Amino acid sequence: MAKLELQNLTKAYSRDIVPVKQLNLVVEDNEFLTLVGPSGCGKSTILRLIAGLDQPTEGRVMIGDRDVSRLPPGDRNIAMVFQSYALYPHMTVRENVASGLKLRHLPVGDIQKRVQEVSGVLGLDPLLDRKPAKLSGGQRQRVALARALVRNPDVFLLDEPLSNLDALLREQVRADLKQIFADQKSPIVYVTHDQTEAMTLSTKVAVLNNGYLQQLGHPHDIYKTPANRFVASFIGSPQMNLITLSRTGNTVALGDFSIPLPIGIQAASVVLGIRPEHLRLPREGDMHTVSGQVFLVENLGMHDLVSLRVQGDPTLTLRALLPADAAWSKENLQLALPPESIHWFDDETEQRLG
Amino acid sequence: MLQNAYQYALDNSDRILTALQQHLLLVAVPLAIGLLVGLPLGLWSARSRLISTVMLNSFNALRVIPSLAVLFLAVPVLGLSFWSAVLALTLLVMPPILISTDVAFRNISPAIREAATGMGMPPVDILKTVEVPLALPVVIAGIKTATVEVIASATLAAFVGAGGLGAFIVLGFAAYDPAILLVGAVPVALLALLAEVGLSAVQRAAQPPGVRSA
Ligand SMILES: Nc1ncnc2c1ncn2[C@@H]1O[C@H](COP(=O)(O)OP(=O)(O)OP(=O)(O)O)[C@@H](O)[C@H]1O
Numbered sequence: 127m128a129k130l131e132l133q134n135l136t137k138a139y140s141r142d143i144v145p146v147k148q149l150n151l152v153v154e155d156n157e158f159l160t161l162v163g164p165s166g167c168g169k170s171t172i173l174r175l176i177a178g179l180d181q182p183t184e185g186r187v188m189i190g191d192r193d194v195s196r197l198p199p200g201d202r203n204i205a206m207v208f209q210s211y212a213l214y215p216h217m218t219v220r221e222n223v224a225s226g227l228k229l230r231h232l233p234v235g236d237i238q239k240r241v242q243e244v245s246g247v248l249g250l251d252p253l254l255d256r257k258p259a260k261l262s263g264g265q266r267q268r269v270a271l272a273r274a275l276v277r278n279p280d281v282f283l284l285d286e287p288l289s290n291l292d293a294l295l296r297e298q299v300r301a302d303l304k305q306i307f308a309d310q311k312s313p314i315v316y317v318t319h320d321q322t323e324a325m326t327l328s329t330k331v332a333v334l335n336n337g338y339l340q341q342l343g344h345p346h347d348i349y350k351t352p353a354n355r356f357v358a359s360f361i362g363s364p365q366m367n368l369i370t371l372s373r374t375g376n377t378v379a380l381g382d383f384s385i386p387l388p389i390g391i392q393a394a395s396v397v398l399g400i401r402p403e404h405l406r407l408p409r410e411g412d413m414h415t416v417s418g419q420v421f422l423v424e425n426l427g428m429h430d431l432v433s434l435r436v437q438g439d440p441t442l443t444l445r446a447l448l449p450a451d452a453a454w455s456k457e458n459l460q461l462a463l464p465p466e467s468i469h470w471f472d473d474e475t476e477q478r479l480g
Numbered sequence: 481m482l483q484n485a486y487q488y489a490l491d492n493s494d495r496i497l498t499a500l501q502q503h504l505l506l507v508a509v510p511l512a513i514g515l516l517v518g519l520p521l522g523l524w525s526a527r528s529r530l531i532s533t534v535m536l537n538s539f540n541a542l543r544v545i546p547s548l549a550v551l552f553l554a555v556p557v558l559g560l561s562f563w564s565a566v567l568a569l570t571l572l573v574m575p576p577i578l579i580s581t582d583v584a585f586r587n588i589s590p591a592i593r594e595a596a597t598g599m600g601m602p603p604v605d606i607l608k609t610v611e612v613p614l615a616l617p618v619v620i621a622g623i624k625t626a627t628v629e630v631i632a633s634a635t636l637a638a639f640v641g642a643g644g645l646g647a648f649i650v651l652g653f654a655a656y657d658p659a660i661l662l663v664g665a666v667p668v669a670l671l672a673l674l675a676e677v678g679l680s681a682v683q684r685a686a687q688p689p690g691v692r693s694a
């Protein structure tokens with residue numbers, strides 16, 4: 127087994143297109159790293175650099191203690207699963223799965239045994255003699271996964287492997303993935319658009335934007351203490367309320383309501399962030415409350431997503447996730463902002479404050 | 481008239497046999513050269529946009545020149561000979577082989593090639609185990625077109641004295657005897673039909689079930 131390390135990795139396609147900038151990352155054995163970020167932020171490019179499908183402009187890719195930056199993909203012992211699955215259409219499922227092993231010149235018996243093992247785990251046994259054209263999307267996805275698993279690679283790379291599945295199937299495969307990869311020792315790098323996938327599967331999440339690493343940490347930490355405004359807005363659904371406010375003394379005014387700043391904050395202009403799920407109805411002893419006029423209620427099943435205009439400044443809106451058992455529309459609503467749930471960011475640097 | 485043709489064929493069976501042999505040689509040699517040169521060139525041009533543009537355009541331009549014209553242009557250089565005919569016919573088989581090879585390999589989804597690379601397959605193995613099997617049906621279709629064309633066009637070789645079944649057609653015209661003409665034309669048509677049917681079967685066999693042809 128081998129850890130994966132990216133050192134100062136940079137990829138420039140041209141002077142203006144630099145999707146990976148000075149990236150430093152370590153993924154240890156047994157770690158599951160998820161890369162998240164908006165479309166075009168360089169997630170796939172990072173995987174391609176690790177796989178050797180592209181050459182870095184600068185920096186190094188280390189697997190174990192080997193610098194593999196200049197090695198062809200075949201010498202890196204990686205396995206990659208693509209969004210499009212990219213199965214070989216002329217081969218049966220069995221041949222597809224075995225294709226990754228044949229290269230190693232293993233005895234046929236060993237190949238068969240390994241294919242059987244993996245196909246058992248992934249439930250592919252009844253499909254082994256079919257061609258990919260005769261499989262459903264979910265089945266193809268499993269074959270692509272099997273083709274990677276069978277190799278026992280030093281590093282697993284998965285680029286949005288579930289994004290072509292419908293929501294229901296995705297949930298199921300996600301659970302399966304979690305189990306399958308729990309038994310894998312090799313480092314895993316996983317790319318997704320889906321936050322739930324990132325949160326449930328990973329031991330580490332890397333949030334990327336504009337080619338830069340924004341934050342790296344345990345999924346829970348990233349949710350709880352986003353390092354900057356971008357991470358705060360990107361992680362969490364529904365999106366965090368982010369309101370730019372200028373300070374007066376040691377407080378900021380949210381419409382008619384004054385909210386004290388934590389001690390030590392110097393910035394002249396700040397961004398207050400609070401997640402919709404942390405806004406709640408006031409209880410006895412709540413220090414900070416705001417009220418406003420409800421103008422939109424979106425039913426999300428268990429919860430209502432309630433939008434309101436803050437009293438005293440109709441340009442300020444807040445969204446709150448409230449229990450769906452009451453009728454919120456047209457109401458003048460009072461909400462509490464628990465101080466421990468408020469995030470502060472510098473309006474200028476966009477970095478977390480306090 | 482058919483009876484006449486039959487009688488003529490019986491009387492000249494050894495001449496027909498020789499002509500058939502010549503004809504088959506006129507098909508086989510250009511086809512062999514065409515495959516030997518066209519397949520690698522097609523593969524190369526599938527890999528490179530520049531080569532592809534240059535190659536396909538020049539061969540398409542060549543295609544505009546009728547085979548007969550090439551034939552007569554070759555005569556001053558190579559004389560009234562078998563090789564003049566071979567040159568002309570080789571130029572004829574090249575475009576379909578080249579173009580179909582180019583298209584066949586170009587149409588393989590880059591994602592599939594990339595997946596193979598990402599799984600550590602060396603380029604030679606990718607070519608052998610992934611690309612060739614996927615490209616084969618389209619390549620064979622091109623070879624089929626080339627073969628049928630060259631079987632038909634080899635009749636023109638008679639005009640430069642290279643023999644073949646075309647000799648009977650020339651003779652038939654000259655003697656105003658449709659029976660002799662038929663003795664040349666019928667075997668040519670049969671050969672072409674045979675090639676078409678045979679290579680179609682090969683093409684189907686190469687087409688893995690469930691894989692769409694390009
Ligand atoms: N071969 C290439 N040549 C030039 N630019 C490229 C190339 N490949 C990718 N890019 C650019 O690099 C940037 C990052 O692309 P990348 O595919 O890594 O994004 P991504 O984060 O995977 O996006 P998505 O979530 O949409 O898959 C994009 O702006 C893309 O246009």
Ligand SMILES: [Mg+2]
Pocket residue numbers: 169170171285
């Ligand atoms: Mg991508």
